[in-house]
Amino acid sequence: MIALTQRQPPNAAIAVSLTLALTAEERTRSRYRLETEDETIFLRLPRGTVLYDGDLLQAEDASVVVRVIAKPEPVLVVTATPVVLLKAAYHLGNRHVPVEVTQDYLRLSPDPVLRAMLEQLGTQVQEALLPFQPEIGAYGHNH
Template sequence: MDVYQRLGVKPEISADCCITLDHLQRDRGRLRTSANDGSEVRIFLERGKPLLVGELLQSECGKFIKVVGAEELVTTARCDNWITFSRACYHLGNRHVKLQIANNDEGGYWLRITPDHVLEEMLELLGLALEKELAVFIPESGAYRGGHGHSHGHDSGHSHSLHHRHEQHEHHHH
């Protein structure tokens, strides 16, 4: 089955089959994988817009394919202090680390990264409690990538772009 079309997250449409992808596979525009029914799926999509967990794709033959997040080894770091948590996010962002950010029902905060002993040591020194676990990793997609790192019904069927016009800026060099 060849896939060229993204439909976004559409809970009202039932999928004919599912593909389970980790965060690196969801980032790729070209991919060959197998669906849960054993059929081969070849994806040919615009690069730079990660597939969302829960997103529906439509194949050339009209089948609906749902994207499911694969469980992968991650490091989850938790803390209850907003300033400590913010510092951790700042330092990870400063290193351009892919991370997933959330809060729990008890008022605490957590972030998730792929395992890295240097980053884990930094997070522990900042005061976060770490746990290695198998979980679906849904990193934030970044401010300039036009999407959201979590699935919440955002329709990715339209294009996002960032326009920057140099003629609007005056440069004065003295």
């Protein structure tokens, strides 16, 4: 059993013992039990910790270092002109939907109702299997 209690920012120069692929939802859990092929891992991080792709997790005694990677998961990728993309982000925000926001696209978990709304707004929506890193919110928490 490995208990990971400390989060460190990404650092490619640090050698890691293990890599954990976690979904967006799993990266928002501060208390979590994971089973790998060889180990049982417990996350015991400060409440409210959100993990990002590349973050490092350490055991309290620093004997184990684990790199977190964003696991590809089913998502909708939304593209449009800048104004239409802004409108889409506005409407998704009104629904408190976790959304990854970039200059060129929005990414969200699949939902047929939201997909229909987005297409009605004039966006192009494609299903994909990609890493997902939604915004954590203005007040530091996910809905």
